[in-house]
């Protein structure tokens with residue numbers, strides 16, 4: 002039985018699950034997102050190249066992926082540190098930092114932030130979406146990929162002795178590519194060996210979450226210990242959502258704070274507002290899924306930091322929790338979503 006059994010693995014070492022406290026299960030503290038750059042609309046090239054300024058903020062909020070500098074969250078370590086101190090003050094305890102290979106994971110920075118702020122940080126093992134896979138990664142067998150992921154959890158990643166505490170976010174596109182399928186199978190095999198938590202980034206299509214879960218399931222993965230991220234932009238129809246929920250994964254609404262008219266990555270999607278996210282949580286609770294819900298902000302660009310006029314890492318604790326309570330979600334259910342469910346998920350079997 003690995004030493005992780007019954008514990009949660011942070012970048013500073015193993016902790017007791019009860020030490021986690023309120024936990025955001027899908028965030029990034031340092032990463033790059035150039036892989037997802039969207040060319041600006043014709044006429045907006047000047048805005049896309051201008052420094053981030055108050056007078057451009059609305060444009061940036063609506064076009065976050067068209068501004069190169071906005072995609073470099075790794076340049077904001079000091080601002081993120083300030084945010085984490087505020088997060089602690091607001092009652093936050095832990096953050097899952099699921100930056101994986103391909104979007105510039107930086108484990109020494111995560112360890113430094115954990116030491117300086119007292120926030121427990123759980124780092125992610127594995128690989129982001131196909132466009133970020135190296136030729137070497139693409140050529141690897143499932144066995145080789147499994148070994149790498151297991152090693153990132155048992156011994157440390159990126160040449161450090163800093164150990165990841167969760168596999169993911171494992172990136173998938175739509176349709177899921179061959180290289181991504183291998184990584185999903187390796188994820189399931191590593192999870193079988195380690196009894197660890199897994200988190201998946203689905204492609205931007207309503208069929209994507211189900212397909213990723215099916216691949217994991219066929220490879221022996223433990224779906225009850227797997228989180229499906231980004232449901233806010235993936236499955237809208239209530240009946241389809243309940244069909245997906247039956248598959249048994251955690252259901253994550255992790256784009257709290259994102260309010261956009263056009264979702265740049267898929268213009269067919271009407272991105273949920275925060276009010277609609279809260280309504281969806283209430284719906285899932287009524288349908289009996291309160292043990293399966295997780296929430297977060299998935300901050301991955303500069304403009305969502307308070308330094309740039311954004312909502313920051315404390316938005317859920319300061320603004321969304323009161324809204325949940327005012328819409329009939331009980332304090333006990335809020336605590337389940339923010340404390341108990343993350344704890345169950347993050348504890349190694």
Ligand SMILES: CC(=O)NCCS(=O)(=O)O
Pocket residue numbers: 202231234256266299301
């Ligand atoms: C870092 C990351 O993968 N964020 C997800 C953005 S998306 O719009 O939900 O795909």
